[in-house]
Amino acid sequence: MTKPRSHQISTEATPYYHCVSRCVRRAFLCGTDHSTGQCYEHRRGWLEDKLLSLPQVFAIDIAAYAIMSNHYHVVLFIDSQRAKSWTDTEVIERWHTLFKGNLFSQRFLKGDTLDKAQRARLHIYIEEWRSRLSSISWFMRILNEAIAREANAEDECTGRFWEGRFKSQALLDETALAACMAYVDLNPVRANMAQTPETSEHTSIKRRADKAKASKQPNHPNQQEYSLLPFVGNPRQGIPTGIQMKLTDYLELVDWTGRILRHDKKGAISKNSEGILTRLGIDDSQWLAMTEQFEACFKTFAGGEQSLRLACETLNYQRPPGLSRCRSAIG
Incomplete structure (x- = not known):
């Protein structure tokens, strides 16, 4: 079920x-x-x-x-923190870009005075809309x-x-996130719709690569593709919100992976890519298996055994689903 x-x-x-x-x-x-x-x-x-x-x-x-x-x-x-930081006015304005809202929200934005009961009712709507605006x-x-x-x-x-x-x-750890992103970015290459990741139309990897080519500092979050979550560098104290990896390292890793998956170009793993895989705690054979068949490697939850057990405790699962898959995919 x-x-x-x-x-x-x-x-x-x-x-x-x-x-x-x-x-x-x-x-x-x-x-x-x-x-x-x-x-x-x-x-x-x-x-x-x-x-x-x-x-x-x-x-x-x-x-x-x-x-x-x-x-x-x-x-x-x-x-979630961004949604919590929005004022009531910001929540209403954002919701109104999608739907008309209701009479109370429309009057509120016009500056009309609402009585105590109307304000209380509007607050209920606002919190519901705030939740929906952070809902997948x-x-x-x-x-x-x-x-x-x-x-x-x-x-x-x-x-x-x-x-x-x-x-x-659910991508439970950094390893699952990196492998899934590469799996998504390489979809057109695996399907023979593109020869290389950077030439695959309507993908995030093309947008990131195009912007990186035009940037003097491609690893700086402010010089990356604005419409996508930025890469913010390797894990460190006080790291800003974003993907904890250097953009150039990720692009190089995806390029090497794409060459291997195509079977018609020899690709030697670089020291940078090898270093990333070592930090993620996986070898190149595990990485290639995940980036080629990520959906088959995992079901609802993707990550290592420890990450899976922690997530299942949070969600009150009696038994961790897909535990054997996580063990085999990520040692």
Whole structure:
């Protein structure tokens, strides 16, 4: 039986989640339907634009994404502290960019006076909206509904465009996060849609690589792609919010991994990449297995045994699910 999202997603366990949504129709989300000759490639732009705009409203950042022919992958970071720091006015304004709100919220923004009972009722709404604006379920709902409406209008039809539930995996530690991001970024390379990671259209790795080429200090968070969660360097005291790795090291690691996965180019692991894998506590064979078949290596939870046990304690699981998978994937 499928567990509810509340039993799968907990920011106390981890703020990072890998989500996958698949198109339910035979017709493609993107690309060309070879049976009809109809090209849907422009829908990649729809999805990418909407995906990258939502972090401006939600307390959720994008660590990695890849838009494929009939599905897409995204690695999300929930910034709970950011949501808690918003004023009531900020919460209402953000919610109103998605929905009309209600009479009380509309009057509040106009500067109208609300009595005590009305203010109390509005406060309940505000806290509910604050929670939703840091919810992966609501993030994915807004994203998928917007694309479904556009696609249905273009196809002149009604009905479901996406499968009923998106798939989510909790990324419990730094090892799982790095491997999952590389797995997502290398999707087009594995599918022979691109020759190299930096030439794969509608992916986070291309955006990061393009920005890095144009930056004098590519590892500085302020000079990285603004629409994505930044790399903030190796773990240290007082490190800012972001991915704890150097961007240039990650790009080099993904490039080496992509060469191996293609099987037609020899790639020798660099000292930088070898150092990262050593710090993550995995060898190159484990890394390659995860970056090639991440979804098969893990189920709902991805990470080492200790990380899995801690997460299950937080979520009140009686037994850690997928324990053997975590043991075999990450020694």
